Amino acid sequence: MRKHLAAYVLLFFIPVLSFAQTQCYEYRGDYPSPQNQSWHSTPAAACSAAGSAMAAADTGRSFTVTSSSPNCKYSVSDRNGSWETSIALLQRSVPCGDPVCKSKQGQDFTLNWSLGYTRTPDIDADLNWKFVSPPIKAPSDGMVCDPVTSCKVALVLVPTAVWQSVSPTSQGLYRVSVDYDAQHMGESCTPTPAENAAAHPAADKPTCPGFVGEVNGVPGCYGTASNPTSNDVPESKPKQPEAGNPPAGKKPDSGEGSGTGGAGRTPSTGDGGPAGGPAAAAGSGTKPDGTTPKPGEGKEQANCGAPGQPKCRIDETGTPNGSDVKNKLTDDVNKAADQQKAEIENAAKLKADGWTFSFSLPSGCTALTLAGYQIPGQGPLSIDVCKWQPMIHDVMTMLWLICTVWGCINMVGSTQRSS
Numbered sequence: 001m002r003k004h005l006a007a008y009v010l011l012f013f014i015p016v017l018s019f020a021q022t023q024c025y026e027y028r029g030d031y032p033s034p035q036n037q038s039w040h041s042t043p044a045a046a047c048s049a050a051g052s053a054m055a056a057a058d059t060g061r062s063f064t065v066t067s068s069s070p071n072c073k074y075s076v077s078d079r080n081g082s083w084e085t086s087i088a089l090l091q092r093s094v095p096c097g098d099p100v101c102k103s104k105q106g107q108d109f110t111l112n113w114s115l116g117y118t119r120t121p122d123i124d125a126d127l128n129w130k131f132v133s134p135p136i137k138a139p140s141d142g143m144v145c146d147p148v149t150s151c152k153v154a155l156v157l158v159p160t161a162v163w164q165s166v167s168p169t170s171q172g173l174y175r176v177s178v179d180y181d182a183q184h185m186g187e188s189c190t191p192t193p194a195e196n197a198a199a200h201p202a203a204d205k206p207t208c209p210g211f212v213g214e215v216n217g218v219p220g221c222y223g224t225a226s227n228p229t230s231n232d233v234p235e236s237k238p239k240q241p242e243a244g245n246p247p248a249g250k251k252p253d254s255g256e257g258s259g260t261g262g263a264g265r266t267p268s269t270g271d272g273g274p275a276g277g278p279a280a281a282a283g284s285g286t287k288p289d290g291t292t293p294k295p296g297e298g299k300e301q302a303n304c305g306a307p308g309q310p311k312c313r314i315d316e317t318g319t320p321n322g323s324d325v326k327n328k329l330t331d332d333v334n335k336a337a338d339q340q341k342a343e344i345e346n347a348a349k350l351k352a353d354g355w356t357f358s359f360s361l362p363s364g365c366t367a368l369t370l371a372g373y374q375i376p377g378q379g380p381l382s383i384d385v386c387k388w389q390p391m392i393h394d395v396m397t398m399l400w401l402i403c404t405v406w407g408c409i410n411m412v413g414s415t416q417r418s419s
Helices: 002-022 043-057 099-104 193-199 261-265 323-349 386-418
Strands: 023-029 062-067 072-078 081-087 089-095 108-118 128-131 143-146 151-164 174-188 211-215 218-222 233-236 368-375 379-383
Touching (some): 043 062, 043 089, 099 174, 108 128, 108 193, 108 233, 143 193
Antiparallel strands (some): 072 081, 128 233, 151 174, 211 218, 368 379
Protein backbone atom coordinates (compact mmCIF):
# COMPACT_ATOMS: atom_id res chain seq x y z
CA MET A 1 0.00 0.00 0.00
CA ARG A 2 2.82 2.40 0.84
CA LYS A 3 4.49 1.65 -2.48
CA HIS A 4 1.31 2.49 -4.37
CA LEU A 5 0.91 5.76 -2.40
CA ALA A 6 4.51 6.80 -3.16
CA ALA A 7 3.94 6.07 -6.82
CA TYR A 8 0.79 8.22 -6.88
CA VAL A 9 2.59 11.11 -5.16
CA LEU A 10 5.47 10.83 -7.63
CA LEU A 11 3.11 10.80 -10.61
CA PHE A 12 1.44 13.94 -9.22
CA PHE A 13 4.64 15.92 -8.74
CA ILE A 14 6.40 14.96 -12.00
CA PRO A 15 4.20 17.24 -14.16
CA VAL A 16 4.50 20.00 -11.59
CA LEU A 17 8.30 19.74 -11.53
CA SER A 18 8.43 19.53 -15.30
CA PHE A 19 6.29 22.67 -15.62
CA ALA A 20 8.46 24.50 -13.07
CA GLN A 21 11.59 23.63 -15.00
CA THR A 22 10.17 24.79 -18.34
CA GLN A 23 8.43 27.98 -17.19
CA CYS A 24 10.31 31.21 -16.54
CA TYR A 25 9.29 34.86 -16.19
CA GLU A 26 10.04 38.12 -17.93
CA TYR A 27 9.49 41.61 -16.53
CA ARG A 28 8.72 45.11 -17.76
CA GLY A 29 8.13 48.39 -15.94
CA ASP A 30 4.62 49.71 -16.54
CA TYR A 31 5.71 52.92 -18.25
CA PRO A 32 4.25 53.69 -21.75
CA SER A 33 7.38 54.56 -23.65
CA PRO A 34 8.81 53.02 -26.87
CA GLN A 35 12.14 52.46 -25.14
CA ASN A 36 10.43 50.35 -22.46
CA GLN A 37 8.32 48.00 -24.59
CA SER A 38 10.86 45.16 -24.37
CA TRP A 39 10.61 42.45 -21.70
CA HIS A 40 13.61 41.70 -19.51
CA SER A 41 14.85 38.61 -17.76
CA THR A 42 15.18 40.23 -14.30
CA PRO A 43 13.12 42.80 -12.36
CA ALA A 44 16.23 44.94 -11.85
CA ALA A 45 16.85 45.17 -15.62
CA ALA A 46 13.19 46.03 -16.26
CA CYS A 47 13.14 48.78 -13.62
CA SER A 48 16.42 50.21 -14.92
CA ALA A 49 15.08 50.36 -18.49
CA ALA A 50 11.89 52.07 -17.31
CA GLY A 51 13.95 54.60 -15.33
CA SER A 52 16.02 55.40 -18.41
CA ALA A 53 12.85 55.89 -20.46
CA MET A 54 11.37 58.25 -17.87
CA ALA A 55 14.62 60.25 -17.71
CA ALA A 56 14.67 60.54 -21.51
CA ALA A 57 11.07 61.77 -21.55
CA ASP A 58 11.54 64.18 -18.64
CA THR A 59 14.93 65.77 -19.27
CA GLY A 60 16.52 67.44 -16.28
CA ARG A 61 15.49 64.70 -13.89
CA SER A 62 17.38 61.56 -12.87
CA PHE A 63 15.72 58.29 -11.80
CA THR A 64 17.73 55.97 -9.54
CA VAL A 65 16.30 52.49 -8.82
CA THR A 66 15.95 51.90 -5.06
CA SER A 67 13.87 48.72 -5.24
CA SER A 68 12.65 46.33 -7.95
CA SER A 69 10.28 44.20 -5.87
CA PRO A 70 7.33 44.04 -5.83
CA ASN A 71 7.27 47.32 -7.86
CA CYS A 72 9.89 49.61 -9.35
CA LYS A 73 10.76 52.33 -6.88
CA TYR A 74 12.94 55.32 -7.74
CA SER A 75 14.67 58.23 -6.12
CA VAL A 76 13.96 61.22 -8.39
CA SER A 77 16.06 64.37 -8.32
CA ASP A 78 16.25 67.62 -10.21
CA ARG A 79 17.32 71.18 -9.49
CA ASN A 80 14.34 71.65 -7.16
CA GLY A 81 15.22 68.74 -4.89
CA SER A 82 14.58 65.00 -4.64
CA TRP A 83 11.63 62.69 -3.87
CA GLU A 84 10.50 59.10 -4.38
CA THR A 85 8.12 57.58 -6.93
CA SER A 86 7.16 54.11 -8.13
CA ILE A 87 5.56 52.26 -11.06
CA ALA A 88 4.10 48.78 -11.33
CA LEU A 89 6.36 45.89 -12.36
CA LEU A 90 4.61 43.72 -14.95
CA GLN A 91 5.37 40.01 -15.19
CA ARG A 92 4.70 37.30 -17.77
CA SER A 93 5.54 33.60 -17.91
CA VAL A 94 7.62 32.30 -20.80
CA PRO A 95 9.22 28.93 -21.58
CA CYS A 96 12.66 28.67 -20.06
CA GLY A 97 15.74 28.49 -22.22
CA ASP A 98 14.97 31.68 -24.18
CA PRO A 99 13.25 29.87 -27.10
CA VAL A 100 12.54 33.15 -28.99
CA CYS A 101 16.18 34.20 -29.38
CA LYS A 102 17.33 30.55 -29.60
CA SER A 103 15.03 29.99 -32.54
CA LYS A 104 16.61 32.96 -34.35
CA GLN A 105 20.20 31.81 -33.82
CA GLY A 106 22.21 31.94 -37.03
CA GLN A 107 19.59 33.94 -38.99
CA ASP A 108 20.98 36.72 -41.17
CA PHE A 109 19.15 40.00 -41.69
CA THR A 110 19.71 43.71 -42.38
CA LEU A 111 19.67 46.11 -39.43
CA ASN A 112 19.18 49.83 -40.00
CA TRP A 113 21.14 51.89 -37.45
CA SER A 114 20.54 55.62 -36.83
CA LEU A 115 23.82 57.55 -36.69
CA GLY A 116 22.27 60.92 -35.88
CA TYR A 117 20.54 63.99 -37.27
CA THR A 118 21.66 66.93 -39.42
CA ARG A 119 20.17 70.31 -40.27
CA THR A 120 20.21 69.79 -44.03
CA PRO A 121 19.23 67.05 -46.51
CA ASP A 122 21.94 68.09 -48.98
CA ILE A 123 23.78 64.76 -49.22
CA ASP A 124 26.31 66.01 -51.81
CA ALA A 125 27.36 69.27 -50.14
CA ASP A 126 30.39 68.03 -48.22
CA LEU A 127 32.63 65.04 -47.59
CA ASN A 128 31.44 65.20 -43.98
CA TRP A 129 28.13 65.27 -42.20
CA LYS A 130 27.60 67.83 -39.46
CA PHE A 131 25.49 66.21 -36.75
CA VAL A 132 23.63 68.34 -34.22
CA SER A 133 24.99 65.99 -31.51
CA PRO A 134 27.74 63.35 -31.46
CA PRO A 135 26.78 60.41 -33.71
CA ILE A 136 25.73 57.08 -32.18
CA LYS A 137 28.31 54.56 -33.33
CA ALA A 138 27.91 50.79 -33.02
CA PRO A 139 30.32 49.08 -30.57
CA SER A 140 33.71 48.26 -32.04
CA ASP A 141 33.12 44.52 -31.54
CA GLY A 142 29.84 44.72 -33.47
CA MET A 143 27.82 43.09 -30.66
CA VAL A 144 24.54 44.92 -30.03
CA CYS A 145 21.17 44.20 -28.51
CA ASP A 146 18.27 44.52 -30.93
CA PRO A 147 15.83 46.69 -28.93
CA VAL A 148 12.76 45.30 -30.73
CA THR A 149 13.39 41.61 -29.92
CA SER A 150 15.87 41.98 -27.00
CA CYS A 151 18.06 39.45 -28.81
CA LYS A 152 21.82 39.78 -29.16
CA VAL A 153 23.06 40.24 -32.75
CA ALA A 154 26.48 40.61 -34.37
CA LEU A 155 26.99 43.37 -36.94
CA VAL A 156 29.42 43.46 -39.85
CA LEU A 157 30.64 47.02 -39.34
CA VAL A 158 30.95 47.80 -43.05
CA PRO A 159 27.71 49.52 -44.13
CA THR A 160 25.97 48.03 -47.14
CA ALA A 161 24.05 51.29 -47.64
CA VAL A 162 23.99 54.81 -46.23
CA TRP A 163 20.79 56.87 -46.08
CA GLN A 164 19.81 60.46 -45.45
CA SER A 165 16.17 61.50 -45.20
CA VAL A 166 14.79 64.05 -47.65
CA SER A 167 11.96 65.35 -45.44
CA PRO A 168 12.55 66.87 -41.99
CA THR A 169 11.00 66.14 -38.62
CA SER A 170 8.85 68.79 -36.98
CA GLN A 171 12.11 70.05 -35.43
CA GLY A 172 13.67 70.60 -38.88
CA LEU A 173 16.17 67.72 -38.58
CA TYR A 174 17.12 65.04 -41.10
CA ARG A 175 18.04 61.50 -40.02
CA VAL A 176 21.21 59.76 -41.21
CA SER A 177 21.30 55.95 -40.97
CA VAL A 178 23.30 52.98 -42.24
CA ASP A 179 22.39 49.38 -43.13
CA TYR A 180 24.52 46.65 -41.54
CA ASP A 181 24.54 42.94 -42.27
CA ALA A 182 23.56 41.28 -38.98
CA GLN A 183 23.24 37.76 -37.53
CA HIS A 184 21.32 36.54 -34.48
CA MET A 185 23.51 35.03 -31.75
CA GLY A 186 20.71 33.10 -30.01
CA GLU A 187 20.92 34.98 -26.71
CA SER A 188 18.60 37.38 -24.95
CA CYS A 189 19.84 40.79 -23.80
CA THR A 190 18.84 44.14 -22.39
CA PRO A 191 19.18 47.07 -24.83
CA THR A 192 20.99 50.18 -23.69
CA PRO A 193 19.57 53.71 -24.18
CA ALA A 194 21.99 54.19 -27.08
CA GLU A 195 20.80 50.98 -28.76
CA ASN A 196 17.18 52.03 -28.27
CA ALA A 197 17.90 55.44 -29.83
CA ALA A 198 19.79 53.92 -32.77
CA ALA A 199 17.81 50.79 -33.68
CA HIS A 200 14.23 51.20 -32.44
CA PRO A 201 11.70 52.53 -35.02
CA ALA A 202 9.72 54.22 -32.22
CA ALA A 203 12.69 55.99 -30.62
CA ASP A 204 12.18 59.57 -29.53
CA LYS A 205 13.09 62.22 -32.09
CA PRO A 206 15.69 64.76 -30.95
CA THR A 207 14.87 68.41 -30.47
CA CYS A 208 16.51 71.25 -32.39
CA PRO A 209 19.52 72.69 -30.52
CA GLY A 210 18.61 76.22 -31.57
CA PHE A 211 15.34 77.60 -32.91
CA VAL A 212 12.85 76.09 -35.36
CA GLY A 213 11.65 78.21 -38.27
CA GLU A 214 9.91 77.61 -41.57
CA VAL A 215 10.91 78.45 -45.14
CA ASN A 216 8.19 77.85 -47.73
CA GLY A 217 6.34 75.73 -45.18
CA VAL A 218 9.32 73.40 -44.51
CA PRO A 219 10.59 73.31 -40.89
CA GLY A 220 14.25 74.15 -40.40
CA CYS A 221 16.59 73.99 -37.41
CA TYR A 222 18.75 77.11 -37.13
CA GLY A 223 21.51 78.17 -34.78
CA THR A 224 21.44 80.82 -32.09
CA ALA A 225 24.10 82.86 -30.33
CA SER A 226 24.17 80.33 -27.47
CA ASN A 227 24.00 77.30 -29.78
CA PRO A 228 25.59 78.28 -33.12
CA THR A 229 25.75 75.84 -36.01
CA SER A 230 29.54 75.81 -35.62
CA ASN A 231 28.95 73.54 -32.61
CA ASP A 232 27.70 70.78 -34.92
CA VAL A 233 29.87 67.65 -34.88
CA PRO A 234 31.55 66.71 -38.20
CA GLU A 235 31.75 63.05 -39.16
CA SER A 236 33.13 61.60 -42.42
CA LYS A 237 30.80 59.71 -44.75
CA PRO A 238 31.69 56.00 -45.10
CA LYS A 239 30.22 56.02 -48.61
CA GLN A 240 28.00 58.19 -50.79
CA PRO A 241 24.55 58.46 -49.13
CA GLU A 242 21.30 57.63 -50.86
CA ALA A 243 18.19 59.78 -50.60
CA GLY A 244 15.75 57.91 -48.39
CA ASN A 245 14.86 57.06 -44.81
CA PRO A 246 14.28 53.36 -44.02
CA PRO A 247 12.78 52.66 -40.59
CA ALA A 248 15.29 51.83 -37.86
CA GLY A 249 15.74 48.18 -36.90
CA LYS A 250 15.32 44.98 -38.87
CA LYS A 251 14.56 45.26 -42.57
CA PRO A 252 11.06 43.85 -43.24
CA ASP A 253 10.97 40.41 -44.86
CA SER A 254 8.08 41.41 -47.12
CA GLY A 255 5.85 44.34 -47.93
CA GLU A 256 6.74 48.01 -47.68
CA GLY A 257 10.41 48.63 -46.96
CA SER A 258 11.54 45.14 -48.03
CA GLY A 259 12.79 46.21 -51.45
CA THR A 260 16.03 47.84 -52.57
CA GLY A 261 17.00 51.43 -53.33
CA GLY A 262 15.39 54.56 -51.95
CA ALA A 263 11.85 53.81 -53.11
CA GLY A 264 11.99 50.15 -52.06
CA ARG A 265 13.61 50.62 -48.64
CA THR A 266 11.63 53.61 -47.33
CA PRO A 267 7.94 54.10 -46.53
CA SER A 268 5.87 56.20 -48.86
CA THR A 269 4.87 58.52 -46.00
CA GLY A 270 6.64 59.77 -42.89
CA ASP A 271 9.35 62.25 -42.06
CA GLY A 272 12.97 62.41 -40.98
CA GLY A 273 12.40 60.32 -37.84
CA PRO A 274 13.38 56.70 -37.02
CA ALA A 275 10.04 55.34 -38.28
CA GLY A 276 11.17 56.25 -41.77
CA GLY A 277 10.08 58.69 -44.42
CA PRO A 278 9.72 59.03 -48.16
CA ALA A 279 12.56 58.68 -50.60
CA ALA A 280 13.41 61.32 -53.16
CA ALA A 281 10.88 61.60 -55.96
CA ALA A 282 11.83 59.35 -58.84
CA GLY A 283 11.19 60.37 -62.42
CA SER A 284 11.67 59.04 -65.94
CA GLY A 285 11.64 60.31 -69.49
CA THR A 286 13.80 62.67 -71.49
CA LYS A 287 14.72 66.27 -70.99
CA PRO A 288 12.04 68.56 -72.52
CA ASP A 289 13.07 70.43 -75.67
CA GLY A 290 10.30 73.05 -75.70
CA THR A 291 7.88 71.11 -77.90
CA THR A 292 5.46 68.25 -77.43
CA PRO A 293 4.77 65.28 -79.70
CA LYS A 294 2.63 65.93 -82.73
CA PRO A 295 -1.02 64.86 -82.22
CA GLY A 296 -2.79 62.39 -84.44
CA GLU A 297 -4.10 63.23 -87.86
CA GLY A 298 -7.19 65.41 -87.97
CA LYS A 299 -6.51 67.10 -84.67
CA GLU A 300 -6.16 70.85 -84.53
CA GLN A 301 -2.66 72.29 -84.79
CA ALA A 302 -1.99 75.15 -82.43
CA ASN A 303 0.50 78.01 -82.33
CA CYS A 304 4.13 77.82 -81.30
CA GLY A 305 4.96 75.47 -78.44
CA ALA A 306 1.89 73.33 -79.11
CA PRO A 307 2.16 69.70 -80.28
CA GLY A 308 4.09 69.50 -83.50
CA GLN A 309 4.85 73.22 -83.59
CA PRO A 310 8.24 74.96 -83.22
CA LYS A 311 9.42 76.54 -79.99
CA CYS A 312 7.97 79.88 -79.02
CA ARG A 313 10.39 82.75 -79.44
CA ILE A 314 10.25 86.55 -79.93
CA ASP A 315 10.79 87.85 -83.46
CA GLU A 316 13.46 90.50 -83.05
CA THR A 317 13.68 91.43 -86.74
CA GLY A 318 14.35 95.17 -87.06
CA THR A 319 15.02 95.64 -83.39
CA PRO A 320 18.04 97.95 -82.91
CA ASN A 321 20.96 96.20 -81.34
CA GLY A 322 22.66 99.38 -80.16
CA SER A 323 25.61 99.20 -82.58
CA ASP A 324 24.88 102.65 -84.13
CA VAL A 325 24.82 104.27 -80.69
CA LYS A 326 28.09 102.58 -79.79
CA ASN A 327 29.76 103.74 -83.03
CA LYS A 328 28.64 107.37 -82.46
CA LEU A 329 30.00 107.36 -78.92
CA THR A 330 33.31 105.94 -80.18
CA ASP A 331 33.58 108.69 -82.81
CA ASP A 332 32.83 111.42 -80.27
CA VAL A 333 35.50 110.08 -77.91
CA ASN A 334 38.12 109.92 -80.67
CA LYS A 335 37.25 113.44 -81.86
CA ALA A 336 37.59 114.88 -78.34
CA ALA A 337 40.92 113.12 -77.91
CA ASP A 338 42.29 114.55 -81.17
CA GLN A 339 41.15 118.05 -80.22
CA GLN A 340 42.80 117.86 -76.82
CA LYS A 341 46.04 116.59 -78.39
CA ALA A 342 46.08 119.54 -80.85
CA GLU A 343 45.58 122.06 -78.06
CA ILE A 344 48.49 120.56 -76.11
CA GLU A 345 50.74 120.79 -79.17
CA ASN A 346 49.77 124.44 -79.77
CA ALA A 347 50.48 125.36 -76.16
CA ALA A 348 53.94 123.81 -76.48
CA LYS A 349 54.73 126.18 -79.35
CA LEU A 350 53.98 129.36 -77.38
CA LYS A 351 57.00 131.63 -76.61
CA ALA A 352 57.68 135.26 -75.69
CA ASP A 353 60.08 136.84 -78.22
CA GLY A 354 62.64 139.27 -76.87
CA TRP A 355 62.38 137.97 -73.31
CA THR A 356 65.65 136.63 -71.99
CA PHE A 357 67.12 136.13 -68.58
CA SER A 358 70.78 136.00 -67.67
CA PHE A 359 72.54 135.68 -64.35
CA SER A 360 75.63 137.68 -65.58
CA LEU A 361 76.17 141.41 -65.14
CA PRO A 362 76.87 143.49 -68.26
CA SER A 363 80.58 143.77 -69.00
CA GLY A 364 80.42 146.53 -71.67
CA CYS A 365 79.50 150.14 -71.04
CA THR A 366 78.97 153.25 -73.20
CA ALA A 367 77.90 156.75 -72.29
CA LEU A 368 74.19 157.53 -72.65
CA THR A 369 73.68 160.35 -75.21
CA LEU A 370 70.41 162.24 -75.11
CA ALA A 371 70.06 163.82 -78.58
CA GLY A 372 66.95 165.76 -77.60
CA TYR A 373 68.83 167.75 -75.04
CA GLN A 374 71.41 170.15 -76.55
CA ILE A 375 73.96 171.98 -74.46
CA PRO A 376 74.97 175.26 -76.04
CA GLY A 377 78.47 175.09 -77.22
CA GLN A 378 78.86 171.42 -76.20
CA GLY A 379 76.31 169.54 -78.32
CA PRO A 380 73.92 166.75 -77.08
CA LEU A 381 73.73 165.98 -73.39
CA SER A 382 75.85 162.94 -72.56
CA ILE A 383 75.62 160.96 -69.27
CA ASP A 384 78.62 158.76 -68.60
CA VAL A 385 78.19 156.24 -65.76
CA CYS A 386 80.84 153.88 -67.01
CA LYS A 387 83.33 155.13 -64.51
CA TRP A 388 81.04 153.87 -61.76
CA GLN A 389 80.58 150.41 -63.30
CA PRO A 390 83.11 148.52 -61.07
CA MET A 391 81.55 149.94 -57.96
CA ILE A 392 78.02 149.11 -59.20
CA HIS A 393 79.18 145.50 -59.84
CA ASP A 394 80.45 145.21 -56.27
CA VAL A 395 77.26 146.68 -54.80
CA MET A 396 74.99 144.36 -56.84
CA THR A 397 77.08 141.34 -55.91
CA MET A 398 76.75 142.15 -52.24
CA LEU A 399 73.00 142.69 -52.64
CA TRP A 400 72.62 139.26 -54.29
CA LEU A 401 74.61 137.61 -51.51
CA ILE A 402 72.63 139.36 -48.80
CA CYS A 403 69.31 138.40 -50.47
CA THR A 404 70.46 134.77 -50.86
CA VAL A 405 71.51 134.48 -47.21
CA TRP A 406 68.30 136.14 -46.05
CA GLY A 407 66.22 133.76 -48.19
CA CYS A 408 68.01 130.70 -46.74
CA ILE A 409 67.56 131.94 -43.18
CA ASN A 410 63.86 132.62 -43.84
CA MET A 411 63.32 129.13 -45.30
CA VAL A 412 64.96 127.47 -42.28
CA GLY A 413 62.90 129.59 -39.88
CA SER A 414 59.67 128.76 -41.71
CA THR A 415 60.47 125.08 -41.51
CA GLN A 416 61.15 125.25 -37.76
CA ARG A 417 57.98 127.25 -37.11
CA SER A 418 55.82 124.73 -39.01
CA SER A 419 57.34 121.70 -37.25
